[in-house]
Amino acid sequence: MADAEIKERRIIVAVDEGEESIYALKWCLNNIIYSNFKDTLILLHAKPRPAVYGAMDGTGYLFSADLMANMERYSIELANRVIEKAKNVCKDLHQDVKVLTKIETGDPRDVICEMVEKSGADLLVMGSHGYGLIQRAFLGSVSNHCAQNVKCPVMIVKKPKSTAVDA
């Protein structure tokens, strides 16, 4: 590509609490983002939906309103921390890149696919194993689902087992 030509790209990076998504973000910043592109990086975190209908534990007791409120508070705090960490990584590796952040509530598969569609993204970047082991057991692989269902190119990044968080 001619280096003089300046492209505008919208790149979504799906981030969660796991190290792999931070590795994927670093990989993207080091390998895809350049000064000769006008890139907008959209850091997207999917926050679980509050369990409005499932407010009963396995023994048939209702969860208290307090507990439910605490869980929701924890989930919001976690989402903010994830986004804050991701923003700091961007600042450290690529000061010039324009960064937007989004926290959306719902199944990460739907959240990510909908955001790609809505934003007209040029690229989706994600780790291969997001959203925790337990959640994955129920959801199936988020990255597989997104790779099959979004229309833009998808970059799936794995964190090497033996390496520190470096890309």
Added chain:
Amino acid sequence: MADAEIKERRIIVAVDEGEESIYALKWCLNNIIYSNFKDTLILLHAKPRPAVYGAMDGTGYLFSADLMANMERYSIELANRVIEKAKNVCKDLHQDVKVLTKIETGDPRDVICEMVEKSGADLLVMGSHGYGLIQRAFLGSVSNHCAQNVKCPVMIVKKPKSTAVDA
């Protein structure tokens, strides 16, 4: 990333006779390859293994040696044409990039995963629907398999339905 810093990356692009893999190659040349990187692009084509044991048609008649030899010749010719086309795309879009070509015989899933491992690739680029409809029905999705099994980042590129071969 500091633009002065020069990285050496080995990028494998899996190419087949379909338009999608050429679209993926163009996408890679337009979005990943830059003059400030020392990239080596490895164009890899997986040629089907000659059917040494399956030389019998559905009616129980043996295929003639001639027919078998013709099929193999066709397969070699096709592989050469695919690689030639891919090389021309590279030349058109990015004259400076170093290009290596590889034609390997076997199941594309194995060929691609083995080449990633052997070459120590930094990135694998592929279309989402390679190797034809019939072959895919037997093989399952090549891109899914590779995304799950290789260790390096995988870029899966889909050709938009309404667009000409442009990335």
